[in-house]
Amino acid sequence: MKKLGMPIGVALILIWCLLPVVWVISLSFKAPDSITVGNPGFWPADGTWAGWENYRQVWDNDQFKRAILNSLGISLIATGLSVMVATLAAYAIARLEFKGKRMVLSMALAIAMFPVVSLVGPLFDMWRAFGIYDTWIGLIIPYMSFTLPLAIWTLSAFFREIPWEMEQAAQVDGATSWQAFRKVIVPLAAPGVFTAAILTFFFAWNDFVFGISLTSTEAARPIPASLAFFTGPDPFTRPASLLAAAAVIATIPIIVIVLIFQRKIVAGLTSGAVKG
Amino acid sequence: MTTVTAPRADATNRGGGKVASDRARAENRLGQRLVAPAIVLMLIVTAFPMLRALWLSVFNYSLAAPDDREVVWAQNYLTALSDPLFWKTTVITVAYMVVTVAIELVIGFVFAMVMHRLVFARGIVRTSILIPYGIITVVSGFTWQFAFSSTNGFVNGWIPGIDDTFNWFGDTTPAVIAICISEIWKTTPFMSLLLLAGLAQVSEDMIEAAKVDGATWWQRLWKVVLPNMRAAIMVAVLFRALDAYRIFDNIFVMTNGAEDTASISFLTYRQTIEQLQLGMGSALSVLLFLSVLLIAWLIIKLFRVDLAQARQEG
Numbered sequence: 001m002k003k004l005g006m007p008i009g010v011a012l013i014l015i016w017c018l019l020p021v022v023w024v025i026s027l028s029f030k031a032p033d034s035i036t037v038g039n040p041g042f043w044p045a046d047g048t049w050a051g052w053e054n055y056r057q058v059w060d061n062d063q064f065k066r067a068i069l070n071s072l073g074i075s076l077i078a079t080g081l082s083v084m085v086a087t088l089a090a091y092a093i094a095r096l097e098f099k100g101k102r103m104v105l106s107m108a109l110a111i112a113m114f115p116v117v118s119l120v121g122p123l124f125d126m127w128r129a130f131g132i133y134d135t136w137i138g139l140i141i142p143y144m145s146f147t148l149p150l151a152i153w154t155l156s157a158f159f160r161e162i163p164w165e166m167e168q169a170a171q172v173d174g175a176t177s178w179q180a181f182r183k184v185i186v187p188l189a190a191p192g193v194f195t196a197a198i199l200t201f202f203f204a205w206n207d208f209v210f211g212i213s214l215t216s217t218e219a220a221r222p223i224p225a226s227l228a229f230f231t232g233p234d235p236f237t238r239p240a241s242l243l244a245a246a247a248v249i250a251t252i253p254i255i256v257i258v259l260i261f262q263r264k265i266v267a268g269l270t271s272g273a274v275k276g
Numbered sequence: 277m278t279t280v281t282a283p284r285a286d287a288t289n290r291g292g293g294k295v296a297s298d299r300a301r302a303e304n305r306l307g308q309r310l311v312a313p314a315i316v317l318m319l320i321v322t323a324f325p326m327l328r329a330l331w332l333s334v335f336n337y338s339l340a341a342p343d344d345r346e347v348v349w350a351q352n353y354l355t356a357l358s359d360p361l362f363w364k365t366t367v368i369t370v371a372y373m374v375v376t377v378a379i380e381l382v383i384g385f386v387f388a389m390v391m392h393r394l395v396f397a398r399g400i401v402r403t404s405i406l407i408p409y410g411i412i413t414v415v416s417g418f419t420w421q422f423a424f425s426s427t428n429g430f431v432n433g434w435i436p437g438i439d440d441t442f443n444w445f446g447d448t449t450p451a452v453i454a455i456c457i458s459e460i461w462k463t464t465p466f467m468s469l470l471l472l473a474g475l476a477q478v479s480e481d482m483i484e485a486a487k488v489d490g491a492t493w494w495q496r497l498w499k500v501v502l503p504n505m506r507a508a509i510m511v512a513v514l515f516r517a518l519d520a521y522r523i524f525d526n527i528f529v530m531t532n533g534a535e536d537t538a539s540i541s542f543l544t545y546r547q548t549i550e551q552l553q554l555g556m557g558s559a560l561s562v563l564l565f566l567s568v569l570l571i572a573w574l575i576i577k578l579f580r581v582d583l584a585q586a587r588q589e590g
Contacts, residue, residue, distance in 0.1 A: 009390035010397055016383075017404040020461060021411075023430065024419040030428070038427035040440065089314040097300065098307025104315065111318050113518040115568045117541040118561035121548035122325035122332065125339075145321035148314050206412050208525040209541075213549050224414040228529055240422050247415040254410035262402040269466070270473035 021251075028054050028244035035240050054245035064246055066218045067226035072253075074136050074222060075204035078143035083155075083197045086148055087189075090155030095164065105156075108149035116146070120213035127214055134215045139222065142210050147200040154199060154268050158192025195268030198261055205254065223250045326565060332558035339552035352559035362543070362560075366567070369539040371452070373520040373571075376459045377513060383460070384467030384512070391468070392475045409465035417529030420458035421445075448536045455537060458526045463519070467512050474508020475501070510579050514572070521571055540564050 023042060030039050034048035044050070058064055093101055123142065124133070132138040162185070170180040211225035218226070227246055258265065333352055337345045356362050391401060408416070423429045424444040432440050444450040478501050486496045502509070524541040531537045533546065544564050548557030 010401060013387055013390060013401055014404050017408055020419045021407060023423055027422055035428055040428060040433060042430040085313045085317060089311040092307040092310035096303050096307035098304040104311050107318060111322055113572060114322055115522050115564045117524055117544050118564045119325045121554055121557045121561055122328040124549060125554060142321045145317050148318055152314060202410050208414055224412050227414050240428050243418055247418055251411055251415055255407060258403055258406045258410055262399060262406055265406055266402050266469060269469045
């Protein structure tokens, strides 16, 4: 019983997590015309294997390519800025004594739980007044605000673990302040900053509510919104296999990041929210 | 040595001493300056629009007819609160929240236990558990919608006793089940990672001691492990419950609110963005905000969640 428990548990986790992924990949290889007449089953039925046809069609779609570009640009810029601002705040929270410290943490928590949809109405109105409706900047600002709580919590938990005395120790050994910072503190803090950046990027890449509410054209529409509005050549029947191919492409960046950085992401998620 | 420690002690003593030292004051100033940009950014996109929503909610204001804007005071709120649709939507939203969080808690805990004791294949398990976490919710919605589809999916063929032509999206209950499954699949990893962190805090010695005293596996779980990771469980429940209450993406993609599957978030979105009723939509926004506050308060009070303790600051 004991010996069998673990392999069964592992198998269950793998099936639960990966089955839908395998399914959507399988679906993306079903021929588009077989989808319109109906092609049930987990694998493509005999003679309905489409090869790379769906992927080629999605890739030739300018709207989709533009959405990928928008998503990459907006998410990366928002991640960079958000992590910079969060690093300053997290350093202060982890190392300095100042009035309002608890307030900052509570506020970050409150914002993490904020019902995003209740903001889109007023933001829609405000962004049109400011002329940043349907622009990259109009999405970057809310993404920054909503990723800050997670970034601040994760980073301050990381920073609290850093042995800051080592900076003084390096200075005693003859390093200048800059050298002590660059050679001692930066390498110690970098993994935390990096983890916060990955989690922030996931949030921005995943966002849907702002994506559909604050954009109206392909000028700034990110992937999730674009997928939801993607109807293909015939708007009356959803082209399931095309959408599946587009979904797989949109998931590739996530899978690459997860494959390379899984250890860091798990550490970040578990330390930021629960451990001190 | 004494010259180094003395001012440091002085600075940390800030709370007790009446006259703060220059150093403590400078530290205070620097701290506030460093957090200022983050505070400003968080407020621009939350507090300011929320106040604006409060303001707009007393108007009868439609973007389709902006010139007819007039003050109606609490009329929008009264209309919303006396509309059975609002209450039906609230009930469905609470149902989404309770069902998904309860199931995720169980599955997430099993996953966390497996990951905690795992000695082999750690990388593979970690990677595969992070894929649903990182995947776009809209993609998860599509994946499951197609899986449940009677024309192109596989679920009808796999579950015995279900007709091959059964339409999951033709009635409220099956559609809600399909939406919940997508939501649960996508967010269980988050839950299990939070619980894994909690499990790691339970001392092995205590479990060993219980084992020596003859406690069964089940007793150890309920009497030792669970009580000792209470804080982590409560934080996970709080986070996920508030997240689930805001459910939107899956509904938008899978049913677009048909068959009474709309949540409060979806209703609010529809009023503001699709129908451009900014007055009514703002009133719904305020109600949504208040209900999230109420739920957060209820969970914190009922389960006595102590976030500071969970972060070991207490």
